[in-house]
Amino acid sequence: MPTKLYTKADPKDIDKVIQLLNGIYPVSDNFRNALNKHFMALELKKGATLIKEGETCQYMYFIIRGALMGQTTHKKKKIVTYISVANEFVSSISGMHGMAPTKEGIIAIEPTSLIAFPNEVILQLFEQQFDLNYAFRMLVQQYYQDAQERSHIIRVGNAKERYQYFLQTKPGYIDQIPLEHIASLLDMQPKTLEKIRKQHADLLKKDEETERICRLLEEQLTRHKRYEEKNISLSSLAKSIQISSHKLSSLLNNHYQQSFVDFINSYRVKSIREQLAQPRQEQPFTIEALAYNAGFSSRSAFYSAFRKLVGVSPAEYAQQMRP
Known part of the structure; x- marks a missing residue:
């Protein structure tokens, strides 16, 4: 295997690590100086092997850009054991600190920029720097919590749950990693993943379409005050936002959990309540007149809708609003 070319790490990249560690425990000046002195940079091409199975890992790595995967062999089958992405630490799990040969290889999934810290220096600093011990303990704790969650979801979760897990833990990488x-x-199986991915994409498109229609509905009802039309119908409202009556009815039933009548009346009642909340001297109309202006065509329909949506009669609500 070609010798890896380590170079001096960029101070800006080292600062990224220090900021991350500072978020766990304040980094002392001595530790900061050790990081600046010993951190090295390494560039890997896509598909390049960082560590082979059976080799000894001499460094703890921090990913600046790109992604790495752990890979082990079982019965001649290559199995991905983890995927690590930018702003994560990675090293041999089975041979941490170079104390034993690694059981998993580490491979670049895409062009990857790393900075590396020698394990021998880490072990020396463990004896000298409390902040490193504490920070490393927290990092290891987080790693094992993540590993436990990963193993649990893979063991008991269905395929869709496992896919959702990857989206949540590695946001933005579903389109980057093979x-x-x-x-x-x-x-x-890759075919199963591709099928679930397509289903998820279709669902997102459906959600985006739902949001778009909801925005159009909101515009019709708040900006244009379509609820004030006494003869407004499902078909006329659907036509104004250029969808079918069936689609609008389905949206109201499934997204808003309301019938068309209740949906329109909710806007009418909201308008009336806002006006009843104003000081009495600013209310030139009777309750019945407010109801008529808001789109109700009959007193009985108004009183029935108001009590259904608010829980009290219009008169009782007006009384509650008075100081």
Whole structure:
């Protein structure tokens, strides 16, 4: 294997690590100086092997850009054991600190920029720097919590839950990392992953379409005050936002959990309540007149809708609003 070319790490990249560690425990000047002195930089091409199975890992790595995966072999089958991305630490799990040969290889999934800190220096600093011991303990604790969650979801979660887990823990990487690697990590076939990914994309499009229609509805009812139209109908409102009556009815039932009548009346009642909340001297109309102006065509329909939506009669609500 070609010798890896380590170079002096960029101070800006070192600052990223220091900021991360500072978020766990304040980094002392001595520790900061050790990081600046010993951190080295390494660039890997896509598919390059950082560590082979059976080798000894001499460094703790921090990913500046790109992504790495742990990979082990079982019965001649390559299995992805983890995927680490930018702003995460990575090293041999089975041979941490170079104390034993690693059981998993570490491979660059895409062009990857790393900074590396020698394990021998880490072990020396463990004896000298409390902040390193504390920070490392917290990092290891977080790693094992993440590993426990990953193993649990892969063991008991269904394929969709495993896919959602990856989206949550590695946001933005579903389009960057080859699907066969993600499928291996999530213990499913690539075809299954592709199918779930398409279903998820279709669902997002459906959600986006729902949001778009809801915005158009909101505009019709708040800006244009369509609820004031006494003869407003499902079909006329649907036509104004250029969807079918069936689609609007389905949206109201499933998204708002309301019938068309209750949906329109909710806007009418809201308008009336806002006016009843004003000082009495600023209310030139009777309650019945407010109801008529808001779109109700009959007194009985207004009183019934108001009590259904508010829980009290219009008169009782007006009384509650008075100081």
